[in-house]
Amino acid sequence: MKGPRRFVESLLRGRRPRRFPVDDTDADILRAAIELRAARPGSGTPNEEFVVGLYQRLAQERREEAERRPVATRRQIVLGGALAATGVAVGVAIDRTLAGPGAPAGGGTLIPDAGVWHPVVAAAELPEGAVRAFDAGSVNGFVYRSGGRLRAISGTCTHQGCRLGLEAGMRLRCPCHRALFALDGRVLHHRFPGPLPALPRIAVRQADGVVQVYISA
Amino acid sequence: MRRWIQSRHKPSGPADRPQHETGAPLHLVQGETYASWEAIYLDNVHRIYRLMFSKVGNRPDAEDLTAEVFLTVLRPLRTTATVGEVRAYLLTTARTVLAAHWRHTLGREITAIDVEQVATEYDHPAENTRSAQLVERVLAALPVRYRRVLELRFLRACSIGETAAELQTSVGNVKVLQHRALRLAAEIVRDDPDAAG
Numbered sequence: 248m249k250g251p252r253r254f255v256e257s258l259l260r261g262r263r264p265r266r267f268p269v270d271d272t273d274a275d276i277l278r279a280a281i282e283l284r285a286a287r288p289g290s291g292t293p294n295e296e297f298v299v300g301l302y303q304r305l306a307q308e309r310r311e312e313a314e315r316r317p318v319a320t321r322r323q324i325v326l327g328g329a330l331a332a333t334g335v336a337v338g339v340a341i342d343r344t345l346a347g348p349g350a351p352a353g354g355g356t357l358i359p360d361a362g363v364w365h366p367v368v369a370a371a372e373l374p375e376g377a378v379r380a381f382d383a384g385s386v387n388g389f390v391y392r393s394g395g396r397l398r399a400i401s402g403t404c405t406h407q408g409c410r411l412g413l414e415a416g417m418r419l420r421c422p423c424h425r426a427l428f429a430l431d432g433r434v435l436h437h438r439f440p441g442p443l444p445a446l447p448r449i450a451v452r453q454a455d456g457v458v459q460v461y462i463s464a
Numbered sequence: 465m466r467r468w469i470q471s472r473h474k475p476s477g478p479a480d481r482p483q484h485e486t487g488a489p490l491h492l493v494q495g496e497t498y499a500s501w502e503a504i505y506l507d508n509v510h511r512i513y514r515l516m517f518s519k520v521g522n523r524p525d526a527e528d529l530t531a532e533v534f535l536t537v538l539r540p541l542r543t544t545a546t547v548g549e550v551r552a553y554l555l556t557t558a559r560t561v562l563a564a565h566w567r568h569t570l571g572r573e574i575t576a577i578d579v580e581q582v583a584t585e586y587d588h589p590a591e592n593t594r595s596a597q598l599v600e601r602v603l604a605a606l607p608v609r610y611r612r613v614l615e616l617r618f619l620r621a622c623s624i625g626e627t628a629a630e631l632q633t634s635v636g637n638v639k640v641l642q643h644r645a646l647r648l649a650a651e652i653v654r655d656d657p658d659a660a661g
Binding site for chain 2: 257263
């Protein structure tokens with residue numbers, strides 16, 4: 248009974264509960280404990296610091312997204328106008344976030360000392376917007392086609408080397424500690440105290456109807 | 465920043481939305497659209513957080529899952545979508561994110577989001593009483609000493625020591641009482657037709 252007791256104590260102390268093997272009885276107890284804990288007055292109100300922090304993260308994401316696309320779409324124009332309208336306070340906050348020490352480190356591109364072009368998938372099987380996982384022995388990762396361009400990214404988490412899985416067709420999830428990466432390698436989300444490096448990109452090309460990645464020979 | 469969030473929170477919706485006829489707090493109407501991404505975020509972040517907290521019962525997880533919902537919807541979401549479409553998309557995403565959370569942490573779904581059931585409460589958070597009513601029913605069905613220990617520990621945030629003093633018993637007895645009370649409450653929640661899981 249240690250597992251459920253610890254779980255309940257964590258809820259009562261406002262901490263993240265630990266994992267433990269759950270049986271049916273435990274599941275019922277956890278459910279009741281969550282209901283009761285959530286009924287405490289004021290518990291459904293988020294911390295204002297969290298609300299502002301998440302806003303800044305989203306604004307930064309959007310800004311980086313806009314920088315990647317030189318030709319403005321209608322949506323970007325709309326959002327750009329909205330950003331301009333939000334006022335000085337937000338502008339200052341975003342600049343601080345971008346310049347701050349929390350900015351994720353760049354993953355760079357993986358260039359092995361002695362490399363070969365390794366086939367991963369037929370070009371026809373990778374249409375616009377598609378993502379395919381590949382395992383080329385020394386390196387595993389994902390190839391995708393976006394905006395007419397091929398891209399490849401490492402599929403190994405930069406925290407402790409667990410193999411990432413594709414989630415919702417557009418993000419990469421670490422099964423070990425749940426870190427989340429964008430397909431271009433940026434860190435979207437993690438729970439570690441320090442910064443987590445971005446995923447390395449992998450050189451990719453299309454030759455003779457085949458998508459190939461550049462990896463160690 | 466606090467001042468900005470509060471001042472932006474309400475006017476961030478459509479510019480010319482009508483006053484609510486019943487005199488209740490202003491709500492966005494399903495067919496309208498949001499003015500911007502900020503409007504989507506500010507109108508929904510508190511609702512998604514509240515929903516997530518009600519499903520996980522602790523702040524660190526509720527914050528992580530709320531962040532994940534918004535990071536997920538950031539790109540595919542068009543600001544031309546109606547309020548109803550945006551909220552439906554947020555709720556569907558929240559359901560997926562919560563399911564993945566339980567799968568990754570405990571290996572089974574402890575709680576789930578029934579999108580249809582929560583949609584009404586989501587639109588009118590002030591009237592969100594389903595959980596409160598359930599907890600009332602559960603507490604009312606318990607023997608008085610069990611009810612007291614759960615009220616003190618869960619609703620009034622008392623420590624074990626404070627609870628022991630309040631109930632004029634030992635710390636050890638409070639632990640036993642709390643455990644038994646929770647087991648009984650779990651059975652009542654399990655058998656309650658309105659418990660969403």
